[in-house]
Amino acid sequence: MAKLLSVNNLSVHFSTGNGVVKAVDQISYELNTGETLGIVGESGCGKSVSALSLLRLIPNPPGKIVDGEILFEGRDLLKASKEEICDIRGNKIAMIFQEPMTSLNPVLTIGQQVAEPFMVHQQMKKKQAAAEAVKALKKVHIPDSGKRLADYPHQFSGGMRQRAMIAMGLTCAPKIIIADEPTTALDVTIQAQLLTLMKQLTIDTGAALIIITHNLGIIARYADRVNVMYAGKIVEKASAADLYKYPKHPYAIGLMASVPKLDQDVKTRLQPIEGQPPDLADLPEGCAFHPRCRYKIEQCRVSAPSLRTISDDHEIACWVDV
């Protein structure tokens, strides 16, 4: 598979009243054409920030991309001019946000918003863009899409809004689609519907998909490869199948143990990961996970491990072989 995107040593810092928060700390990963990459982790582990920085959408101030490179089609997105980055946003790399209620503009019609990328990136006139928007809405199964074009977001149900968001993201047949918690606010049946739809559409267009979520079930079902993030760092990289069968990082092991499985004895208790996620402005010395880790050794208090390969296409950042 061809390499589409590579992120090298990306660091994003936020300056807050309590000092500098390293929201994303020296992460590197690659994305191949047509594959689905899952990024999992707890709230505040830096998964959304790492995705937003791909399109340079980090609000600055307080956020700042301090280091690294993001190579896409042979150029570094972090060095691209404002015009170049506007040209990529929504066109080559599209983003589908969580919370479709607040992510759609309440005073513009669905049609206006879905048609916008066509007008910006393909220089279409209003009428032509509107016609394309109807097609785009049809693709995401919005019934009567010609009529619904004139509706405002508040006239759509939650699932329809998210579908409109997906339609908007897919308008220009982007190479990469980033879905940031795309189904958080929706009920389970609609979640499954939308993810299947999204996956199908990316297969149709050959786009790569990055799914950011804290829902391990979604990852298991839709992702090919997974990055597990903890406190701004990637702690485990593996294929989805591998991760579920043989999680190697203590944090990933903990995550798997905390999720109920259908085939498990009903009497077994779920095992939570003890403790709280760390304060990003005040990380512990050494490995950020060690205060909560059951397998910690002396080394963990002293220095932070970097990623090491343990088997084919499987890397972990841990001193211990569990």
Add this chain to the structure above:
Amino acid sequence: MKRYLAKRLLYALLILFLVSILIFSIARLLPGDPIQAAAMMNMDLANEEIMDDLRSQFGLDRPVVLQYGVWVKDFFVGEWGTSFGSGEPVFEMFLRRLPVTLELFAGYVFWSFLIGFPLGVISAFKRNTVLDAAITSTAIVGISVPVIWEAIVLIYLFSVHFQIFPPSGYVPFSENSMENVLCMIMPTFVLGTHSAGMYMRYVRSSLLEVLGQDYIRTARAKGLKEMAVIMRHAAKPAMIPVVTVIGIDWGYVISGSFLVEYMFALPGFGRMGIDAIAARDYPVIQATLLIVALFILMVNLAVDLLYGYLDPRVRVK
């Protein structure tokens, strides 16, 4: 949208009806009546028979409800009665003063928008800089300084000390356009600066709030240029709170304009109203109050319609 418009119009008419009753009653609730008041001045009238005769002549012996009906009917056909003071038809007095007040209002809108909006936008985009702090504190000064004090300071500075503008008085535009503009600059500026400070603060805060919304990030993620993001996605929602403030402010500016007309000796509605109250000139008081009420109602109606245009969620309800 049509239903929304009809509903708003109906509300406005209902309120106008209630206000007209209020205005009419206030005049009737004062002790005595115009004939009695006139008789106090003129001994020839101090006779029960003559007074009753006059009352029937002016329709004052008719039932109050009927009197009210006649007043409303006459008001809408432009028969606003005659002033007790000058004997001039009230309607003509109004027509004569209308251009002065309209000019004052137009100038006020000009200054308040010209100063308030750009400064608010600049302040929002340069937030937490020295420039922002300077603009914001100037705005507070603008809001806090009383109209009367500002008028006196301006008159002292630009009429007494530098002698650029006339200190008071009014020259119609048709007579001398240059002098007309000169005599209106200070009064309109005084009224305008007061509101400009308020607009600036509302434009700043509402723009900042909108720019922090998720849908602005969505617009940026679609590849829209920053200018398009602001004009297409931020401007309309940011205007909603600002329109509210302008609507309220235009109601309040009437009292400010009464003061300014007095300070700068401009022959507008405000002057006429104050003089009429001092002279207990009932037809003029009634007409002035009703015109003010009508103006405020129209502003409110306009604000409601603008809401409907700006925010589709309002339209449906």
